Amino acid sequence: MNYAALCIGLVIGLPWLGALLVWWAGDGRPRLQHTLAVLFSVAAGVAAALLIPLGSHETAVKISVGGAFGDFTFVPDGLGVFLAAIATVVGSLAVIFSVDYMKGEAQLGRYYAMILFFIGAMAGLVLTNNLFLIFLFWEITALTSYALISFYNDDPKAVAGGMKALIITQLGGVGLLAGALISYAYLGSFEVSVLLEKAEVLPESVLGILAFGFLIAAAAKSSQFPFQTWLPDAMEAPTPVSALIHAATMVNAGVYLLARFYPAFEGVPGWREAVMLVGMLSAVLSAIMALTAYDLKRVLAYSTVSQLGYMVYAVGAGGVFASQFHLFSHSIFKALLFLSAGAVIHAAGTRDMRQMGGLGKQMPVVRAVFVIGALALAGLPVLNGFWSKELILEAGLTGGPAWMLGVMIFTAGVTALYTFRCVYMVFYGQPAQNRHAHDAGMFMKIALIPLALGTLVSWLVVGPFGRLLEETLPFHGIHAHSLGDIALEIVKAPVTWIALGVIALGLAAWVLRKQLRLVSEPLQGVAGVSRSSFGFEFINRKVVDFTQQLAEDLRAGQTGVLSWNLLAIVVTLFVVIAILSLGV
Amino acid sequence: MIFNLINVVVVVTVGLVGIAIYGMLVSRNLMKIVVGLQLAVKAAMLAFILSGRLNGKIDEAQSLALTVIVTDTVVAVVALALVVQVRRKFGTLDIKAISTLRR
Amino acid sequence: MLNVLIGVGILVSAFLSIRESRLLVTALWLALTSALVSWLMFRMGAAEVAVVELSVGAGLVTVIFVFAINIAGDEALGSQPLLPRPLAWVAVVLAGVMLAWMVLPAMQAPEFLTGLEETSSLHGYFKRVLWHDRSVDVILQAVLMFAGVLTVLGLLTDDPFATGKEESHDLQSH
Secondary structure: OHHHHHHHHHHHHHHHHHHHHHHOOOOOOHHHHHHHHHHHHHHHHHHHHHHHHHHOOOOOOEEEOOOOOEEEOOOOOOOHHHHHHHHHHHHHHHHHHHHHHHHOOOOOHHHHHHHHHHHHHHHHHHOOOOHHHHHHHHHHHHHHHHHHHHHOOOHHHHHHHHHHOOOOOOOOHHHHHHHHHHHHHOOOOHHHHHHHHHHHHHHEEEEEEEEHHHHHHHHHHOOOOOOOOOHHHHHHHOOOHHHHHHHHHOHHHHHHHHHHHHHOOOOOOOOHHHHHHHHHHHHHHHHHHHOOOHHHHHHHHHHHHHHHHHHHHHHHOOOHHHHHHHHHHHHHHHHHHHHHHHHHHOOOOOOOOHHHOHHHHHHHHHHHHHHHHHHHHHHOOOOOHHHHHHHHHHHHHOOOOOHHHHHHHHHHHHHOOOOOOOOHHHHOOOOOOOOOOOOOHHHHHHHHHHHHHHHHHHHHHHHHHHHHHHHHOOOOOOOOHHHHHHHHHHHHHHHHHHHHHHHHHHHHHEEEEOOHHHHHHHHHHHHHHHHHHHHHHHHHHHHHHHHHHHHHHHHOOOOHHHHHHHHHHHHHHHHHHHHHOOOO | OOOOHHHHHHHHHHHHHHHHHHHHHHOOOOOOHHHHHHHHHHHHHHOOOOHHHHHHHHHHHHHHHHHHHHHHHHHHHHHHHHHHHHHHHHOOOOOOOOOOOOO | OHHHHHHHHHHHHHHHHHHHHHHHHHHHHHHHHHHHHHHHHOOOOHHHHHHHHHHHHHHHHHHHHHHHHHHHOOOOOOOOOOHHHHHHHHHHHHHHHHHHHHHHHHHOHHHHHHHOOOOOOOOOOHHHHHHHHHHHHHHHHHHHHHHHHHHHHHHOOOOOHHHHHHHHHHHHHH
């Protein structure tokens, strides 16, 4: 049992132990529950931070479970440790934030137990090297996400949103499971590294099925086109949950999956183009949707989908490093935006931006951190979002067609526009009503300020971050550069200046919105279409309705008489025997 | 020769499955259905050992049979606990009386 | 010849355990079936499992059955099944035919003949197989037993339906 193995055990085990303890503490002792949740999530965060310097491509934990499943292995490679660190650190900040946000709520045990269960599963998902375990952890994150979206289970909208998220991510889970089983059938192993190593051995058609199965899984999990409608509906969850699961961690699992298996699939014809297309469409469509939404959390959700689109696009363009670096920046600034939005909503008592306005004077701290996050989201220089977004655009320049790059740059401008619209409507302008909003509580500030600092300075670690990925991912062929090189490269690249120009145009469009009637009038027409998610809302709702109606109809077959149930089981046995005997 | 060990075990296995299925399908008493389930599991265990014997991998077969025994015991214990609860709630073990799932 | 006697014994006692209407006697017939099955397994060379089956299958499970019957009590129920009796017969015959269809081709394989010959040289690796090759099973077994004990404790200690009613009452009052 070496040191890395101990850390991996702690990162996964501590949150799960904490979940059990919180549940055991019972809802009668809320103070104890708050304390336990904070203690265990922070301890897991510390363990994950200690794991970062131990990153290597060697297997750290190997649990032998016999011949059938191979070994359950955990590898602390660069992708794994940094995502585990994000999951646990952002997780512990979200838990600390919850101490204020969830004060006095009922059923805290269910809330904290699910969050801690999620944190452990997310760390396991990124650290394991076994496809079977990836699927297992993947499904645990889907389950906890569903349970937390529907946390207010007397609210029909929350329940419907949870069901929708569950059904659509299950669709993706089927793609992942099929991929894992096919890979096992051909390679005789669930090991990820075996799949990466021997990808050329597989027949081309099989590798194609695998590649597109994983793409479906990733798109459903990361709420990408054409599954992009579940994430906005998931905003019924308590805000710390939205910040943790639906902005910083779980939705990144899809991008993680694509990045992890990129070396195996890059040779599949059409796969890279499909990935870029999915990312581009998600980015541009949801940016336009964010422009017309009035619900503060929905705006942030659309922008999450849009930024995830950037990452998926970068993976498709071959920029695995750029995509992971943007993932890193995005987790920090989007968690910051969501948590400060949570503070605003908590204080204002509404999520409708039209009823906010002028809150800046009443909550100066929240305004300050929100503006920092918003500037990073818009991609203005020196903040972390600027550097990573420019890296993605540069990857797109070398790895993708020019028209897609053009769309992505246009999206950057739209991003700036909706970000400034959002900031203005919430913190500036005329107060919509004379409501006294109090500033964030102490625990909220404890959670917000580290994230704001991270947004300001996290790009400084780009050098070590690149080296970590380069040294521990033997199949990805990542070349690390020092901070100075990357900064110089970005500053010299023409794409950067074009993008900055477009961002400035977006800003100008908001400032001059009164004069630009020519632009804003047709936008009103787009607004209606975009609120229904360009028709994809309809398709996704049909899928969910179909699943639920099917379940409802199948109820007629349940008479509750045990004998008939047994007969059905026996008949199924006959079918199984027939299939086995015929050797189909 | 026709009465050798293997042939006997094949016949017993198939016979046990048949008896178990019949017992589970026609019983009205919940407890008897659990008994039928136990018989079916005995047949499965015999089949495991038989296949191990035929392949010369008796140890793996034994290991699997052990898993079956443990699983089956846990199933029996939980099933009987449920039966006791059914009896407390409905006052009977008749499966006709407890089929209340109709719409 | 002994094998045939054991086999007939298994089938007869299994049949009687299904036919018997008194539950206690049913449990005893089940125990006898289990004991005979373990004897048959012993004769096939699976000594380790036979011992476990004898102690757990015939011993522990029977004790639990008797215990449960004591709590739940016996009652006279109508013998009219809820399913048409011919349908049950069809299912049984079909099961027999299909199993034979699956098993008989395997019996023609050459390994079958070697399986007939040897009896003693096969075992001796049981521990290694159990602890190394199938250790996932052992882990699962431990988890399963734990879950089973928890379930039974939960089911037997307090009346879950009573607490369920309280909860639903709480929800209504909100």
